[in-house]
Amino acid sequence: MLTIATGNKAVADAVKDAVPAIVAAYPITPQTEIVEQIANYVASGQLASKYIPVESEHSAMAACIGASATGARAFTATSSHGLVYMCEMLHWAVGARLPIVMANANRALGPGWNIWAEHTDSLSMRDTGWLQVYVGSVQEAYDATLMAFRIAEHNDVLLPVMVNLDGFALTHITQSLETVDPGDFIPPMHLPHAIDTGRPAGYGTLTAPGDYYRFRWDIERSMRNAVSVIEETQDEFGKRFGRTYGMTEEYRCADAEVVVVAMGTLGKEVEIAVDILRGQGVKAGSMRLRWFRPFPDLDLAGKEVVVIDRDYSFGFGGIVAHAIASKYDVPIFSVIAGLGGQEVTYDDIAGFVRDRRPGDEYWFGVDA
């Protein structure tokens, strides 16, 4: 069905179409519309989920863990402080191998209080073992959320998936949205280790050094499996519903001499900057990173790279720039821009590329 919707509404609609058994959530700006919309779908009988209005984000994730452990599909949504408040339980969901799906409205962390877009919230959770996808449009928010359930619950993965969308820049903007009838695109959830009182077992018991690393390796093995499961799911989605996605979204990259790497809505903005630059004779391309975990293979050989990080690891650098630097021997100009919702236009982005200084880091708006 073709409609218009905000990013938040698109996520809620995908959840409605995936029909989780439970949704446990706590409100936080700019995510709140997602859980309000879901609560309305539940109250009006359009969605046969149980909605648990928990008293905190830590408990939101804990309740999802409890539900998922019984083999039930579980969803929550959060943002910023809510995400970091549930950090402990994010690790727990991974160790317990529970395919929970969560939407995170990327937002800066206080103080000072700031409700606008930044990626440091989710990127600071990068080592929890959650799969992370970053979306750039309302349609993609819907499609990625729907696919997240199938990917998470795939028995070669059984890891939770976080769908990240930029606070306000995507959660609150309106674009066209085509929802689908998923049919059997998401098979019924089958959790092989679901709690079964007929088969008593200890879950998460004390695990000694001689065994613990085996469980960690199993998480990594599944994370590696996830790459092909993601690709297969995105291919199948394309076949069924006509929209195709990759681990990255590339635009005019093939012959590009300089490639801009960014995530989320800034990544979409780069495409316009690329057209401007091409018009000025700069052979630029855009490689929007969609999946950050598992981290995709990028074809950057022979190219200069401008990375725009809407995040920062203090005392080190832009998190995306350094992820790329650690994997690829390419000249990188690291731009820190868009923190806490800082306005970044496509003209600004074109300027980053024109004035690039490979090997340097540049904080947009800070006098160099």
Place this chain on the structure above:
Amino acid sequence: MANIPQEEYIFKTTSACAGCSSSLCLRHILKAAGPDSVLVVPACCTSVIQGIYPNTAFNIPVYNVAFAAAAAVASGMSTALRAAGRKTNVICYAGDGGTVDIGIQALSGALERGTDFLYICYDNEAYSNTGMQRSGGTPLGAATTTTPGGKTEGKKDLDLIVEAHDPPYMATACSAYPIDLYKKVEKALSIEGPTFIHILAPCPPGWRYPADKTVEMGKLAVRTGMWILYEREHGQLSISGPSKNAMRKPLPIEEYLEKQGRFKNIDQRSITVLQQQVERHMARIAREAEGIC
């Protein structure tokens, strides 16, 4: 003991300390709950005494969770099970630290939401699993590793906090009275909605008394009035048998305090304060039982 089932859900291979009363309680709790039950356990002594992967001494599904998370995990679990049409008992078994301190927010939330589960706090009055640090449940004057001179504040009144949520059933129990505990667990599980049992669980290494005195220590707690056994069903309080007897002519609290190394250096002023608190508590419970409150 005739009515208590022979089935054992806790085997003799636990790594509990000698004289551990919380594992004794759990043995009776699980007998009352039966096999269609899931235990949700936050960080506490019970997380450790199950044994080490791949072995477990518990013959029942045990879901171990993070310290602050037990009631919230149980909330999700119970909701999902009920949505799937399953009546499986969801029972949290948590220590005092995991209940009155770090876990109180999740407990309060789960109670307020009317979660269909049984929350049991076994209260050994300290962070025993980490080696006896002070908790909100530690009583005035008790020495712990973080209150070496004795705790200068009183014990947090968990039962008043729980009562404020008006659960359909709440009770206190003590490891020294297993039949009383067994019956209370049976009753709690027969009632839909959030139910709560607070157990006093004496701890030999933490309270510093010989391991063979665990039952005696529980009995002294009740006989001195330091611990009152009662249940409150749909707002109606009834005092349980052992406390009814004890409250007629309670023993002086010194008989309880002087047998425990943790109170070795308690001063007279603290003893007086404790004695006054015990008398006030007994009077309040007695008034409520008589319907005057």
